[in-house]
Amino acid sequence: GDSVTQMEGPVTLSEEAFLTINCTYTATGYPSLFWYVQYPGEGLQLLLKATKADDKGSNKGFEATYRKETTSFHLEKGSVQVSDSAVYFCALTRSSGTYKYIFGTGTRLKVLA
Amino acid sequence: DADVTQTPRNRITKTGKRIMLECSQTKGHDRMYWYRQDPGLGLRLIYYSFDVKDINKGEISDGYSVSRQAQAKFSLSLESAIPNQTALYFCATSDLDRGGQYFGPGTRLTVT
Numbered sequence: 001g002d003s004v005t006q007m008e009g010p011v012t013l014s015e016e017a018f019l020t021i022n023c024t025y026t027a028t029g030y031p032s033l034f035w036y037v038q039y040p041g042e043g044l045q046l047l048l049k050a051t052k053a054d055d056k057g058s059n060k061g062f063e064a065t066y067r068k069e070t071t072s073f074h075l076e077k078g079s080v081q082v083s084d085s086a087v088y089f090c091a092l093t094r095s096s097g098t099y100k101y102i103f104g105t106g107t108r109l110k111v112l113a
Numbered sequence: 114d115a116d117v118t119q120t121p122r123n124r125i126t127k128t129g130k131r132i133m134l135e136c137s138q139t140k141g142h143d144r145m146y147w148y149r150q151d152p153g154l155g156l157r158l159i160y161y162s163f164d165v166k167d168i169n170k171g172e173i174s175d176g177y178s179v180s181r182q183a184q185a186k187f188s189l190s191l192e193s194a195i196p197n198q199t200a201l202y203f204c205a206t207s208d209l210d211r212g213g214q215y216f217g218p219g220t221r222l223t224v225t
Contacts, residue, residue: 032211043117043203043216044156051211089155093211099144099163100171101207101214105155 002027004090006104013111019077021107023064023090026071031092033057033066033073038087038106047075047088080111116140119204119217126194127225134189134220136204145187146214147171147179150201159202162187194224 007022025031032051036044048057053068064075073090090104117138126132136145147159148171158171160179168181176198180188191198201221205214 032213034213036216043218044205044214046213046215049213099207099209099211100158100161101146103156105153 002031002092002094002102004092004102004104006088006090006107009087009106009108011107011109013080013109015082015111015113016079017111019075019080019084019109021075021088021090021109023073023075023104024071025073025090025092027092027094027102029094030068031094033064034091034093034101035062035064035073035075036089036091036103038089040086044089080109082111082113085109085111115218117204117206117215117217119202119220121220122218123221125223125225128195130194132191132194132222134202134204134222136187136189136217138185138187138204138206138215138217140206140208140215141184142206142208142215143184144207144209145181146205146207147177147187147189148203148205149173149198150203150219156203159189191222191224194222196224198222199224 003026034049035047037047038044048059050057050066056065087106089106146161148156162168162181204217207214
């Protein structure tokens with residue numbers, strides 16, 4: 001079945017460092033791909049999305065490119081801030097069928113001042 | 114005002130009690146979902162509903178039931194709570210074009 005695999009956390013970075021959080025997926029067809037962010041004590045917020053191969057989603061300095069050939073959707077940010085400390089979830093939904101969303105297990109990011 | 118609201122935000126209950134968690138949304142979405150979140154396990158789908166008359170079980174529906182009272186309201190019930198149902202519960206909505214889901218703030222449930 002469909003699945004999403006994220007890198008294990010926690011990821012600890014210094015402020016202004018470059019961030020990469022890896023995400024790979026298994027799905028039939030051409031799923032839509034998403035990154036969500038969860039700040040402490042809050043629900044998940046949609047961060048960015050991409051709906052077809054080679055699309056780049058971007059928001060708040062974060063970017064991710066839909067790579068069909070490597071079935072990946074890695075999250076990147078050029079310069080992280082302390083306020084980016086959160087848990088990040090990669091997710092997908094199929095292009096047809098039930099439209100359920102499949103989530104990875106989340107990667108915790110901690111940014112130190 | 115938040116688009117997706119959940120009540121209560123926190124609840125402590127005893128084993129064997131019945132409890133209901135409520136979710137309301139103002140986004141106008143037809144699709145609504147209930148998830149539970151446990152440390153290290155990510156989000157697991159309990160139930161989902163594509164409209165008022167269409168309710169479906171998710172991967173972990175045992176011990177739970179739901180009611181879709183209206184397009185905007187979707188409630189989750191634990192008929193007889195047990196300690197391993199202690200978790201963070203989220204309601205979410207989505208529209209038809211696979212644009213992503215919108216989550217409520219969560220309900221932290223503790224069953225003692």
